Amino acid sequence: MIRIGVNGYGVIGRRIADAIRLQPDMELTGIVKVKADYKATLALTKGYDLYSADKSGQDSFREKGLAISGSLTDLVPKVDIMIDASPADVGAANKSVYEGFHKPAIFQGGEDHDIAGISFVAQCNYDKAKGHSSTRVVSCNTTALCRVLGSIDESIGISRGRVVLTRRAADPDEPSKGPIDAVVLDPVNIPSHHGPDVNTVLPGVKITTMAMKVPTTHMHLHTVILTLEDPNASEETITQKLEETTRVLLVNGKDGLKSTAHLVDLGRELGRPRGDIYEAIVWKDSICVDEQEVSFFMAVHQEAIVIPENVDAIRAMLGTKSRDESIAITNNTLGIDK
Incomplete structure (x- = not known):
């Protein structure tokens, strides 16, 4: 099983986390949140392990009675790959954290192409992501x-x-x-x-x-x-x-x-x-x-279209499935007919 962490639990991060949970070859190790809000409560309700963006932020979660498993630097060592779904331009700051633990990472289209050197759409250039330490899923x-x-x-x-x-x-x-x-x-x-x-x-x-x-x-x-x-x-x-x-x-x-x-x-x-x-x-x-x-x-549909690409990018980077195999699995689990 591929162990995955998701940094950011907003519009895109929530959907990515739910999609990962549906994959037969993946497990969601944890999600990272900045604010102790209703989204954090819902994540715990779904059984997701919750981490704060930094150690100083953990107290705000505990004050609201939310179980916190640690901070970002506690999560990253536990995973095989990170998906950064933080707001635009924040991913660039997070990249050094992932690199510090020698973990590959997937970034979103709000970041510049240069953050990874490869921009990804599964059916167009799946094989180019193999072996890369960073990949950017386009907008x-x-x-x-x-x-x-x-x-x-x-x-x-x-x-x-x-x-x-x-x-x-x-x-x-x-x-x-x-x-x-x-x-x-x-x-x-x-x-x-x-x-x-x-x-x-x-x-x-x-x-x-x-x-x-x-x-x-x-x-x-x-x-x-x-x-x-x-x-x-x-x-x-x-x-x-x-x-x-x-x-x-x-x-x-x-x-x-x-x-x-x-x-x-x-x-x-x-x-x-x-x-x-x-x-x-x-x-x-x-x-x-x-x-x-x-x-x-x-x-x-701006909230949804990149979700299957994030899932496929995981398999592409780690080389666990071919393009057609990954697309077929992702489509099946997300209810995409073709």
């Missing part, structure tokens, strides 16, 4: 773009990609970031960071991205326009390829799925934990090909 938007563009480029070829990202302004548990009554350019300059981030995984794809924030917590929405290399590509061939691509879900507006709110409801009705949708979601009836150019809409 939610980059994960979705890599899955979809990587599949199309591999089979049909992309000569140029252009993507407009309409981003949610905040996660549901971040009321301090809103409300806002504006559409905020994020950033004003072009390209946004998403295109260069895609190129850390898919260096051969030419892509320009631009982004804005809107006052919603329900997912991101991408408007994707791709110039194709294959002059014979059609809506049918694009649709067929995406239907065959793992962790890509095609939905149809004719079925009443016409908004991100509908997709959130779909996730709930599918019985997914927290209503999570781990797949990149493409509207099938938006796929349009015109003179070697395909356009479509894609939604990204």
Whole structure:
């Protein structure tokens, strides 16, 4: 069994911890929390061993009657690998702790590519992570773009990609970031960071991205326009390829799925934990090909899409399973159909 510690128990960390618990070849050794809040109580309720970020913080947990097993430096020696799900830019400070105990670590997309030297999307570059001491799972938007563009480029070829990202302004548990009554350019300059981030995984794809924030917590929405290399590509061939691509879900507006709110409801009705949708979601009836150019809409559940990548990154770094084996196990345990 692979022993894993998760540093950070917020939006992503909680989901990673739950996903690890479902894996037949992994065990969750402990989770690290900064605050002794309701999330810490829930972690203990689930049977997770709780650690504080530092030794000085342990008293705050004990004062609230929460069982604390130690601090981060007590957890790291017990594990085979750490997953850092702490807030953006905090992971860089934690890296020295993991290195001090000679433990490999997985970081999230809020960190720069340089923190690990490899950025990871399972179906695109799984084998490159093997043996690395650090790996960075890219952000939610980059994960979705890599899955979809990587599949199309591999089979049909992309000569140029252009993507407009309409981003949610905040996660549901971040009321301090809103409300806002504006559409905020994020950033004003072009390209946004998403295109260069895609190129850390898919260096051969030419892509320009631009982004804005809107006052919603329900997912991101991408408007994707791709110039194709294959002059014979059609809506049918694009649709067929995406239907065959793992962790890509095609939905149809004719079925009443016409908004991100509908997709959130779909996730709930599918019985997914927290209503999570781990797949990149493409509207099938938006796929349009015109003179070697395909356009479509894609939604990204920012809270969930990177969870299977974190699980697969563990096996990739430690070399315990092949890409296809790991993806199949992770998909099965998380209820992903393909």
